[in-house]
Amino acid sequence: MSDKIYPPSKEFVAGAHVDADRYEDLYAASINDPEAFWAEHGKRVDWMKPFTKVKNVDFTFGNVSIKWFEDGTLNVAANCIDRHLETRGDQTAIIWEPDEPGDAARHITYRELHENVCKMSNVLKNLGVKKGDRVVIYLPMIPEAAYAMLACARIGAIHSIVFAGFSPDALGARINGCDARLVITADSAPRGGRMTKLKDNVNQALLHDVNDVKCLVVQRSGDQIAWRSEGDYWLHEELEKVDSDCPPEEMNAEDPLFILYTSGSTGQPKGVVHTQGGYLVWAAMTHELTFDYHRGDVFWCTADVGWVTGHSYIVYGPLANGATTLMFEGVPTYPDAGRFWAVCEKHKVNQFYTAPTAIRALMGQGNDFVEKYDLSDIKVLGTVGEPINPEAWNWYNEVVGKGNCPIVDTFWQTETGGHLITPLPGAIATKPGSATKPFIGVQPVVLETESGKEITTTEASGVLALKDSWPGQMRTVWGDHDRFQATYFQQYKGYYFTGDGCRRDADGYYWITGRVDDVINVSGHRMGTAEVESALVAHSKVAEAAVVGYPHDIKGQGIYAYVTLMTGEEPSDELRKELEAWVRAEIGPIAKPDLIQWAPGLPKTRSGKIMRRILRKIAENDYGSLGDTSTLADPSVVDDLIENRRNR
Numbered sequence: 001m002s003d004k005i006y007p008p009s010k011e012f013v014a015g016a017h018v019d020a021d022r023y024e025d026l027y028a029a030s031i032n033d034p035e036a037f038w039a040e041h042g043k044r045v046d047w048m049k050p051f052t053k054v055k056n057v058d059f060t061f062g063n064v065s066i067k068w069f070e071d072g073t074l075n076v077a078a079n080c081i082d083r084h085l086e087t088r089g090d091q092t093a094i095i096w097e098p099d100e101p102g103d104a105a106r107h108i109t110y111r112e113l114h115e116n117v118c119k120m121s122n123v124l125k126n127l128g129v130k131k132g133d134r135v136v137i138y139l140p141m142i143p144e145a146a147y148a149m150l151a152c153a154r155i156g157a158i159h160s161i162v163f164a165g166f167s168p169d170a171l172g173a174r175i176n177g178c179d180a181r182l183v184i185t186a187d188s189a190p191r192g193g194r195m196t197k198l199k200d201n202v203n204q205a206l207l208h209d210v211n212d213v214k215c216l217v218v219q220r221s222g223d224q225i226a227w228r229s230e231g232d233y234w235l236h237e238e239l240e241k242v243d244s245d246c247p248p249e250e251m252n253a254e255d256p257l258f259i260l261y262t263s264g265s266t267g268q269p270k271g272v273v274h275t276q277g278g279y280l281v282w283a284a285m286t287h288e289l290t291f292d293y294h295r296g297d298v299f300w301c302t303a304d305v306g307w308v309t310g311h312s313y314i315v316y317g318p319l320a321n322g323a324t325t326l327m328f329e330g331v332p333t334y335p336d337a338g339r340f341w342a343v344c345e346k347h348k349v350n351q352f353y354t355a356p357t358a359i360r361a362l363m364g365q366g367n368d369f370v371e372k373y374d375l376s377d378i379k380v381l382g383t384v385g386e387p388i389n390p391e392a393w394n395w396y397n398e399v400v401g402k403g404n405c406p407i408v409d410t411f412w413q414t415e416t417g418g419h420l421i422t423p424l425p426g427a428i429a430t431k432p433g434s435a436t437k438p439f440i441g442v443q444p445v446v447l448e449t450e451s452g453k454e455i456t457t458t459e460a461s462g463v464l465a466l467k468d469s470w471p472g473q474m475r476t477v478w479g480d481h482d483r484f485q486a487t488y489f490q491q492y493k494g495y496y497f498t499g500d501g502c503r504r505d506a507d508g509y510y511w512i513t514g515r516v517d518d519v520i521n522v523s524g525h526r527m528g529t530a531e532v533e534s535a536l537v538a539h540s541k542v543a544e545a546a547v548v549g550y551p552h553d554i555k556g557q558g559i560y561a562y563v564t565l566m567t568g569e570e571p572s573d574e575l576r577k578e579l580e581a582w583v584r585a586e587i588g589p590i591a592k593p594d595l596i597q598w599a600p601g602l603p604k605t606r607s608g609k610i611m612r613r614i615l616r617k618i619a620e621n622d623y624g625s626l627g628d629t630s631t632l633a634d635p636s637v638v639d640d641l642i643e644n645r646r647n648r
């Protein structure tokens, strides 16, 4: 941890939306009188029928209910498009940068965006999609992904995006999970020069479909693809049948806008539900203030729309603000490790937002890749997804930002809709590795891990929870409100529990120390250890599996799997490869175990509970602090595990 502190420059502060005094004022106002504060700031979106009720929140376990602006009506797509037409119809809304640097980028104006989204909305209607229906989007990073999201929003359908790197099985589970009527996909798509056959994956996912799920296909590559016997449609053919007139549906503030599946500490991924009004207010406000976005700036968030970061900071936040948002189809290292910086130079990017794992990977490739490019348009650099180590922070600051660009380390979650703890770049001096201070309206608390007591001293260490709600908070788990309450409100009564550990220093700065539950964070992607375990035990040769995270230089955390084979099965390198491929196929490449250790036995309590704490310590190579192992049913398994621990 570094004690160095980096205040923003005087010039930056002078031009910023929010300086230190204004932050103090806004923050105090938001906490002292949230009703009045949000009655005012809720106006940053256009309402069809203005709200009269601001906030109606109950965090009591058993009774959890979260509502913001509940009697207002609006349309999210109209807020992201129509209301900008008069003032900036010819301004670029989306810059699309394709996978191949030699292929032409596209600039889509707000007027063109309007036409594309209205037409796609009419296609959805023609295919029978109605208000409240669920639509799964399984697309690469092409403009049609944004059109599809906004078309759903326009007609009141609920989208659920599945990251295009997920396997057919994972896709199928999500299609069924939200009972979708339609899947929107592409034929196949390049990423880092390699093709993914998306339509094939959809066919496989729908192999046993009994619901007659339809499939709308964007032609991206022109590759030959297999059609099902019925229910498949080309987007370009359907577009010929519709006009570009589609009035936006009037939606209630608390109608669901989207479902996004995310990993938790138990069971299969849960469908996080965000609603229309509060989410949009939050996405727009955090986008503008955290990145100090000014009109005309080019904003680039490198995430995929398959993750929440892409929802809030490629599409909804920027477009609600009338921004120019860049959408990149490729990967940071293709054709070489200079691609990010080449794109920044080419499109004169002003705010750049990426993940620590990408920074660490690029840092390892040397500074030449950065220094060849003119990055002088960059004003703010952001990170998200996992704690950033000070080395990576310093490299980002010095080599990419030339010491001139505030770094915003934004802590938040799929559940929170947008930033929770982050510096506002003109207001808060940064410290490498700290997400610093709460965003306006956010009340973080540090609780004692065991007792759940709120620690009131400035310096504190424990788990991170939130006192009271903010407009962008998730409202429920799709189809399972009990699970929502049990996951976030049961353990620490009266608070929203993040699942993260945290330290608050003497200056009141927050340092996120990572998950305290069975969620691991691999290259900034959330992964439930239970998901990987259930994929492993689904293999016929596996009797039992336990998965933990371990520190990994590039990925932040790697996936370490302890596997007990069925009696009679012999461990071998081939079997190890087979299991890796199996998990890839069951979930997707991001879930492939980095290390698999054969475990004749797993450390269990006498009641049969696996002691993950011990497995974590062994994976971390930290045997000194294994703690008391005498309560184990068979303490000798620990010696065997230590002896046969796998090295990186």
Ligand code: WTA
Residues within 6 Å of the ligand: 262, 307, 308, 309, 383, 384, 385, 386, 387, 388, 409, 410, 411, 412, 413, 414, 415, 435, 498, 499, 500, 512, 514, 515, 521, 524, 525, 526
């Ligand atoms: C972690 C991503 C430290 C954290 C937006 C959280 C972070 C989980 C940071 C949510 C950060 C995210 N510093 N840790 N700046 N940002 N995390 O749902 O553990 O994919 O709980 O949302 O990522 O991951 P999710």
